[in-house]
Amino acid sequence: MIDYYPSRVENHPIIYARKDPVIYSPASQPGPLTSQQMKFFEENGYLFLEQFFSEDEVFVMSSELTKVLEEGKTVTDKRVIHEPDSDEVRSVFAVHEHEEFFQSLSNDHRLVDIHKQLLGSDVYIHQSRINLKSGFNGKEFYWHSDFETWHVEDGMPRMRAVSCSITLTENNPYNGPLMLVPGSHKYFVSCIGETPEANYEKSLRKQEIGVPDHESLAKLVEQNGIAAPTGPAGSVILFDCNILHGSNSNISPYPRSNVFFVYNSVENRLVDPFSGQKPRPSYIASRQKTAEKV
Ligand code: 6CS
Ligand code: FE
Numbered sequence: 001m002i003d004y005y006p007s008r009v010e011n012h013p014i015i016y017a018r019k020d021p022v023i024y025s026p027a028s029q030p031g032p033l034t035s036q037q038m039k040f041f042e043e044n045g046y047l048f049l050e051q052f053f054s055e056d057e058v059f060v061m062s063s064e065l066t067k068v069l070e071e072g073k074t075v076t077d078k079r080v081i082h083e084p085d086s087d088e089v090r091s092v093f094a095v096h097e098h099e100e101f102f103q104s105l106s107n108d109h110r111l112v113d114i115h116k117q118l119l120g121s122d123v124y125i126h127q128s129r130i131n132l133k134s135g136f137n138g139k140e141f142y143w144h145s146d147f148e149t150w151h152v153e154d155g156m157p158r159m160r161a162v163s164c165s166i167t168l169t170e171n172n173p174y175n176g177p178l179m180l181v182p183g184s185h186k187y188f189v190s191c192i193g194e195t196p197e198a199n200y201e202k203s204l205r206k207q208e209i210g211v212p213d214h215e216s217l218a219k220l221v222e223q224n225g226i227a228a229p230t231g232p233a234g235s236v237i238l239f240d241c242n243i244l245h246g247s248n249s250n251i252s253p254y255p256r257s258n259v260f261f262v263y264n265s266v267e268n269r270l271v272d273p274f275s276g277q278k279p280r281p282s283y284i285a286s287r288q289k290t291a292e293k294v
Helices: 035-044 056-074 098-108 111-118 148-152 214-224
Strands: 014-019 046-049 080-082 089-094 125-129 140-143 161-167 179-180 187-190 235-241 245-249 260-267
Touching: 014 214, 035 046, 035 111, 056 098, 056 125, 080 179, 089 235, 098 125, 098 260, 111 125, 111 161, 111 179, 111 260, 125 148, 140 148, 148 161, 148 187, 187 214
Parallel strands: none
Antiparallel strands: 014 187, 046 235, 080 089, 089 125, 125 260, 140 245, 161 235, 161 260, 179 245
């Protein structure tokens, strides 16, 4: 299998042009997104759908979030990741498999149809998680391209996946909202450094390997700046698997909790990791041959 996006192999960073389309069906293809929205996504690598879910739906989502959080506090489960310097819950993985509510949310046809439209095929969930980012203590997520990690550590061959972040609390300028570098999805920043064995045990708490260098980051930010969509709970941020993004720590009293579903094209199923290492566990990267399409 050719490695179209080598990373963590050279001793200097390289910026490559993207070799894959961003949207896989024509912008004019009928679907839930308008051709304008499709074009915005193609150009910028993300799309913000403010108040996508109704207030009633948000109410249910919030109580389900509280349940997961309470469980996460007491349960010892590999799926529950803690903050780097404390026992505070940072993320809970594979909620689309283990929590009935979030499973049906990931199957919600309004979401699935959008991702099918963008990816031009059937889709399945590659990864899901809730990021809690609690008030006062929630720590940052340093700049990265998800695809860089999924390619190197999970063997995702091509850029044909989209993340969907649903805001479960208000995301405001103070609580560490998602920040994106518009247009950066059109490049691939090949990173320096080798992947340590079982890197995920550390990287999910604090990512240090597979992060872009300052110069590349500054160059890409210079082009179009930084976007940080904010809005009420129940909004949706769709973003390309390769867009550079990150978020600041949360010293405000307001928690910033989002659930992420990553939809991958069924034509882009995982192969062996390009690092040559053992694949990561399936609660981080689904690789069942029969992974159900949704
Ligand atoms: O490891 C993952 O799959 C995700 N987590 C981190 C910290 N970076 C890459 C990706 O978003
Ligand atoms: Fe990410």
